[in-house]
Amino acid sequence: MKKSDNITIRSLVLGALFSGAFALLTVILENRYNMLPTANQLPLFPFVMLALFVLLLNPLLRLLRFIRPLSRPEMLIIFVMCMVSAGISTFGLTGQLIPIVGGLYNQHWNNDQTEWNRYVDPYLNDNFFIAEPGIQKAAQAYAEAFRDLNDIQAQIKTISASERTAWQESVDAQAAVVQEKREALRELERLAFAKVQVYRRGLPRDKRAFPGVMFTSDDDASSYFRRLARLRRGRQAARILRAAPAAGDVAPPTLQTAAALLGTSAAADKVEEQLAALNGIAESLAAEINHIDNELIVRYQDKRSAPQMEIRRMEKDIEKMNQRRTKINKEQTKNAKEQERVRNEIEICGRVAEAKASIEQLATDWPRLDDSARKSSVETILATFPSFDATLSRYFVGDVPWSHWARPLAHWSVLIGLTYIILLSFNVLIFRQWAYHEKLIFPLAELPEIMTGLESGKASPDLIPPLFKNGLFWVGFAIAGGVMGWNLLCYTGVMPGLKPLDLINSWTPFIRNSMFKGLLYGGRSTIFFTMIGVAFLIPQKVSFSLWFFHVLYMITLLIMVALGFGQNEASFPTEWWYTLNFRTAAGAGAMLVFSSLVLWKCRHMLLCAIRPSKLENVSLDEKRELRFSSAVFLLGSAALVLALWGLMHVNFFYAAFGYVIILITTIGLIRAVAEGGIPGFQAHASPFHYIRNLFGFDKPFTAPHLMAPLMVFYSILFLDIKTFIAPAMANALKIRDDLRMSRVRYHIGVVIGIGVAVVVALSVAIMLSYDIGADAMQGWFYTSFPKSTFARIGDMAKVPPTATAMGRGWLIAGAIIMALLLYFRQTMFWLPHPIGMIMLINPLMRAYWFSLMLGWLAKALVTKYANKETYTKVRGLFIGLILGEFFIVALAMVLSLIMQKNLGITLNVQ
Numbered sequence: 001m002k003k004s005d006n007i008t009i010r011s012l013v014l015g016a017l018f019s020g021a022f023a024l025l026t027v028i029l030e031n032r033y034n035m036l037p038t039a040n041q042l043p044l045f046p047f048v049m050l051a052l053f054v055l056l057l058n059p060l061l062r063l064l065r066f067i068r069p070l071s072r073p074e075m076l077i078i079f080v081m082c083m084v085s086a087g088i089s090t091f092g093l094t095g096q097l098i099p100i101v102g103g104l105y106n107q108h109w110n111n112d113q114t115e116w117n118r119y120v121d122p123y124l125n126d127n128f129f130i131a132e133p134g135i136q137k138a139a140q141a142y143a144e145a146f147r148d149l150n151d152i153q154a155q156i157k158t159i160s161a162s163e164r165t166a167w168q169e170s171v172d173a174q175a176a177v178v179q180e181k182r183e184a185l186r187e188l189e190r191l192a193f194a195k196v197q198v199y200r201r202g203l204p205r206d207k208r209a210f211p212g213v214m215f216t217s218d219d220d221a222s223s224y225f226r227r228l229a230r231l232r233r234g235r236q237a238a239r240i241l242r243a244a245p246a247a248g249d250v251a252p253p254t255l256q257t258a259a260a261l262l263g264t265s266a267a268a269d270k271v272e273e274q275l276a277a278l279n280g281i282a283e284s285l286a287a288e289i290n291h292i293d294n295e296l297i298v299r300y301q302d303k304r305s306a307p308q309m310e311i312r313r314m315e316k317d318i319e320k321m322n323q324r325r326t327k328i329n330k331e332q333t334k335n336a337k338e339q340e341r342v343r344n345e346i347e348i349c350g351r352v353a354e355a356k357a358s359i360e361q362l363a364t365d366w367p368r369l370d371d372s373a374r375k376s377s378v379e380t381i382l383a384t385f386p387s388f389d390a391t392l393s394r395y396f397v398g399d400v401p402w403s404h405w406a407r408p409l410a411h412w413s414v415l416i417g418l419t420y421i422i423l424l425s426f427n428v429l430i431f432r433q434w435a436y437h438e439k440l441i442f443p444l445a446e447l448p449e450i451m452t453g454l455e456s457g458k459a460s461p462d463l464i465p466p467l468f469k470n471g472l473f474w475v476g477f478a479i480a481g482g483v484m485g486w487n488l489l490c491y492t493g494v495m496p497g498l499k500p501l502d503l504i505n506s507w508t509p510f511i512r513n514s515m516f517k518g519l520l521y522g523g524r525s526t527i528f529f530t531m532i533g534v535a536f537l538i539p540q541k542v543s544f545s546l547w548f549f550h551v552l553y554m555i556t557l558l559i560m561v562a563l564g565f566g567q568n569e570a571s572f573p574t575e576w577w578y579t580l581n582f583r584t585a586a587g588a589g590a591m592l593v594f595s596s597l598v599l600w601k602c603r604h605m606l607l608c609a610i611r612p613s614k615l616e617n618v619s620l621d622e623k624r625e626l627r628f629s630s631a632v633f634l635l636g637s638a639a640l641v642l643a644l645w646g647l648m649h650v651n652f653f654y655a656a657f658g659y660v661i662i663l664i665t666t667i668g669l670i671r672a673v674a675e676g677g678i679p680g681f682q683a684h685a686s687p688f689h690y691i692r693n694l695f696g697f698d699k700p701f702t703a704p705h706l707m708a709p710l711m712v713f714y715s716i717l718f719l720d721i722k723t724f725i726a727p728a729m730a731n732a733l734k735i736r737d738d739l740r741m742s743r744v745r746y747h748i749g750v751v752i753g754i755g756v757a758v759v760v761a762l763s764v765a766i767m768l769s770y771d772i773g774a775d776a777m778q779g780w781f782y783t784s785f786p787k788s789t790f791a792r793i794g795d796m797a798k799v800p801p802t803a804t805a806m807g808r809g810w811l812i813a814g815a816i817i818m819a820l821l822l823y824f825r826q827t828m829f830w831l832p833h834p835i836g837m838i839m840l841i842n843p844l845m846r847a848y849w850f851s852l853m854l855g856w857l858a859k860a861l862v863t864k865y866a867n868k869e870t871y872t873k874v875r876g877l878f879i880g881l882i883l884g885e886f887f888i889v890a891l892a893m894v895l896s897l898i899m900q901k902n903l904g905i906t907l908n909v910q
Contacts (some may be wrong), residue, residue: 007745011074012752015081018049019753022082023761026089031768031777032217035893036090037139039908040680040722041444041673041731042530042882043086049452050448051883059463059532072459073739074453077746079448080732080755087723088754089761093416095781096716098765101408102199102774103786104129105192110790117185118143119797120790123708125413125649128403130195134190142181149174172375195404202773203399205344206351206387209771212395216771220343226345230265230352233270234390238382241359246262246374251366255359262356262641265388268349275342285332292325319496326493330900351388355381384860400770409762411647412716419717419753420725423666424747425629425636427729429605430598430667432618432626434674434730435737443537443677444727445734455872457738472873476880477887480529484888484905490630491903492895503527505850518561519554520568525850528909533882534677535855536875540863542676543856545836549850551584553840574684574843576719577711577792578692578801582810585693587840589814594838595668597822602667609634625743637663648709654687659711661687662718666726668838673727674734676835680722680910681842686714693811696803697796704796722844722908725754814840847909 022045029035037044053075061069070078075170103109104124110116121139152174156167210216214225219227239260244252296318303314358381366374386394403762434440449455451467460466483501490500507516507523516523535543557569560582566572572581580588582736598607604614609630617624633702637659644655665685672678688711695702718724729750736746774782818837825831839845855878862874885907892905 005804006073006740006742007077007749008074009071011077012081012745012749013503014074015078015749016752016756018046018082019080019085020756020760020761022046022086023089023757024764026086027094027761027764027768030090030095031765031772031782033896034778034902035896036906036908037084037893038090038723039906041724041727042679042886042907043083043723044889044893044907046079046082046086046158046838047448047451047883047886049082050075050451051886053078054452054465055468062463072454073741075452076448076735076739077749080735080746081749082424083448084725084728084732084750085597085753085757087725087728088757089765090630090724091720091723093716093758094761094765095778096785097412097416097772098762098769099782099786100716100789101128101405101412101775102130102769104790105131105135105189105196106787107193107197108200109187109787110189110193114791114794115798116507116790116794117189118146119794120708123649123705123793123797124712125411125647125709126161128648128712130192130199130408132188132192132195135192136183138181138185138188142178142185142857145174145178145181149178195401198401199404199769200774202776203770205347207399207770208389209398209400209767209769211398218344219846220341223341223345226265227395227688230348230389231392231395233265234352234385234388235392237359238385238390241378241382244378246371249367251363255363255366258365259356259359262352262359266349266353266356268346268353271342271345271349275339275346278339278342281334282335282339285328285335289325289328289332292321292328296321296325311339311377312490322793323496333900348388351384351507355384355388357640358384369553398767400767414643414647415640416717416758418636422633422636422640424729424750425633426606426663426666427670427726427733428625429608429633430602430670431730431733431737432622433602433605434671435734440671440674441538442674442731442734443534444673444679445731446537447534447879447882449738451883454738460699467876467879470873470876472845473876473880473883476877477531477884478803480881480884481888483527484529484885487892488888488892488895488903488905491892491905492899516558518558518566518568520570522569522846523554524846526847526909527854528677528847528851529881529885530907531848531851531909532855532858533878533880534679536853536859536878538675538677540856540859541833542835543852543859545833546676546678546839546845547836547849547853547856548832549836549840549847555876556582565611576682576684576686577684577687578697578796580689580807580811582695582806584684584689584843585807585810586814586817587690587838587842588693589811589816590818590837591668591685591841593815593818594822594834595671596666597665598671600663606630621743631867644710644713650709650713651706654707654710656688658707658714661690662714665718669721669724670727670730672835672839672842676731676839678839678848679907680841680844681724681839682720682722682844683718683841684843685841686718688714692801693803693807695773698799698802702800704793704800708793708797711793712789715785718784736849844910 022043025045026037029037053070058069058075061067086092095162104116104121110121117139122143123134126134126135126136149171152167152170154172159167160583212231215224240254240258244254275780299314299321300320303311303318306314357375362377362381364373365377369377385391386399389395435442450467451465453460453462453467453754455466462469486498487500487503489495490498502527505525505527506521507519507525508521511517511519511523535546557572560566560572561568572583573579574581574584604611605626607630608615609627612627615626618626641659642654643651644659645652650658665683669681669683672681688707691702691707697704732750735741736743769777769782802893814837818834821831821834821837825834858874858878864869866874889905889907892903896903
């Protein structure tokens with residue numbers, strides 16, 4: 001590849017811009033409209049952007065000629081920057097970090113009933129949360145005093161009644177200590193609760209969460225430019241007021257000049273006329289609704305006595321009237337929103353008018369005031385200027401109390417930064433082993449390459465890549481687009497009476513009273529077009545393994561139910577903190593063995609910084625990269641463990657143990673994406689699963705408080721990991737390797753993309769929280785998730801879960817089976833690939849397995865009866881299924897915004 005075709009400065013700039021724009025859009029869509037544009041390893045926005053580059057932008061630039069079209073490496077480095085950073089604004093970081101930081105001291109969750117001040121607060125460093133300095137130590141003192149009181153009371157119960165009187169003074173004295181510690185803690189809680197309350201409820205009406213310079217959804221052109229005019233005139237007036245001499249018996253004439261400047265912005269005549277017009281429209285719409293309601297009452301009454309021949313016609317009339325009513329309701333909603341915006345403008349004009357009146361009053365009272373009173377009056381007036389956007393800080397920063405977030409975000413940035421650095425270097429180190437020695441295909445990286453005309457390392461010179469000239473591609477596109485498009489049409493309600501196609505295909509109605517009722521309520525055969533397409537791209541043995549082990553699980557479940565161990569799937573609970581059933585326990589044991597072996601195979605790369613002699617047949621540039629990455633990985637790992645211990649106060653042993661287990665799980669999940677193309681997962685295999693099921697949390701060395709801080713760290717970066725960043729980094733490296741991109745510029749691009757996405761996503765999420773209140777943000781992320789996380793820590797501390805024989809047994813059995821499978825597959829090649837077994841930890845496989853089976857079956861038929869050329873053409877059909885579904889999901893998102901309702905078409909299949 002030519003040097004000129006490699007990564008350019010403009011591609012890095014465009015990548016940074018798109019990364020930030022996608023992060024902004026994702027946060028807003030997620031929390032304003034409850035949409036999830038990024039819900040797995042196939043983020044919607046980067047793929048839509050890449051398709052537009054290939055099909056629209058580049059052909060247009062070649063036609064115009066004065067701007068050089070984007071080269072293939074340029075398009076793909078932009079794509080890589082956006083793809084790697086796509087999950088950061090949702091499940092990958094922001095969706096967990098902001099709610100957790102602002103959730104611990106929510107007074108509606110942290111109260112006397114939940115007792116977090118005894119079972120949660122003492123174990124979590126307040127530097128990582130919106131809190132008050134010293135509150136953790138106060139909680140520790142209170143909890144310790146309470147334990148001492150309980151110990152004394154327990155001792156009293158063991159002695160005779162005659163001796164209890166002597167002990168009563170000790171009880172009373174300790175009770176007084178408890179009350180004293182509680183009052184000290186309550187005072188700090190009051191301050192912390194007040195900070196969090198503003199975040200949960202939103203800023204007052206006279207405060208602005210978003211900087212005035214930002215154009216928001218609550219603005220129109222007139223309101224935006226009025227705000228800019230208020231800033232300009234307000235700053236002029238402020239300069240005049242500050243320059244006014246305090247001495248002299250006559251008011252400076254400049255005061256009237258300042259008042260006149262504000263007078264223009266205080267005029268609300270036009271805005272009030274606009275409000276009057278909107279009120280008139282609202283009354284008209286209300287009258288029309290009332291008229292339709294009366295007509296409907298009459299039509300329904302007439303329908304009761306109408307002859308059969310007339311009923312159908314009357315039903316059509318009623319349907320049309322209901323449609324008209326729905327349309328008017330939308331107009332009313334739009335009108336109410338516009339009225340709210342105009343009323344806000346009138347309110348701001350009122351504040352400006354108050355400031356103007358205060359200046360005029362100061363001019364009148366000037367002779368009667370002394371110098372200090374005049375200065376005080378000026379300062380009082382100037383203090384009101386931020387309320388109508390007349391200061392630079394308000395216009396460019398806003399009123400978000402960033403000081404509340406500075407300390408926790410600074411502490412979290414250390415842990416998150418180290419984690420990202422480790423994952424970046426770790427992927428570089430394992431990539432060579434996987435790509436060159438084990439020949440993994442990285443199917444999710446293959447997809448964007450084919451979209452840009454790169455296949456099997458050969459680049460197509462055509463303007464339009466061969467994929468889009470393949471007729472079967474458009475057949476696949478039409479199939480997925482047709483089915484999903486029909487459902488989209490049904491969900492819009494444009495044509496009432498249409499029924500969407502059921503793509504979930506739950507088995508419940510068919511097996512409820514049959515011998516298969518043990519599969520209730522998880523049995524299903526979901527049609528997920530994207531998964532069908534991906535299954536065709538991966539090796540048959542891998543796709544077979546992925547669906548085979550799920551079918552094997554269902555058979556095992558039926559056997560367990562038949563043997564009386566339960567009634568159905570609900571009898572075997574599992575969750576992502578510490579509870580395992582037989583399926584996830586076996587998968588967790590298998591993951592431990594499989595990932596450990598994979599890690600062992602990569603040992604020479606991981607340790608090449610201290611053992612460079614093990615690097616063989618490696619170019620000089622790659623050797624430098626590997627040695628540097630190894631040094632970063634080893635030092636970063638040590639630094640992260642020390643940071644967890646020193647900053648978060650995690651027990652040192654559990655910080656190291658948790659890091660090792662997380663690393664083992666991470667390499668297994670990266671492998672599942674690199675080899676199996678799994679688009680999403682939730683891993684029921686955490687350090688806490690292993691500890692609970694092997695030892696239980698009821699031992700002194702496994703007490704929950706030892707790992708409570710680690711649970712918070714884990715919850716933010718490794719719990720709900722549908723958009724886990726590590727596999728995206730692996731796919732990005734495959735793209736870099738195939739296009740022989742500049743190593744240094746590639747890493748610069750990825751780091752820039754991540755950095756921009758982190759800053760934009762966190763900033764927008766915080767500002768949006770203060771704008772509408774965190775209580776009104778996305779329900780799972782901002783309410784259910786943080787509340788359940790802290791509640792789980794509290795519940796574990798109150799009643800430590802014990803180990804279970806079933807969990808321990810299946811965990812060990814899974815490890816033994818995986819070890820045997822890996823050993824015997826060396827000679828018995830017909831044995832299933834092990835990747836399906838490790839995916840038993842992933843509950844999302846219930847939504848993927850059937851589509852994987854369909855893709856496997858199609859590929860088996862094509863590879864058996866077709867040649868290579870036919871295979872390439874048929875592959876286009878399955879890529880068409882993927883992009884056809886993407887197109888409908890993107891279209892559904894646009895229509896949802898237009899119709900102001902979530903149509904429910906998403907890639908978040910689970």
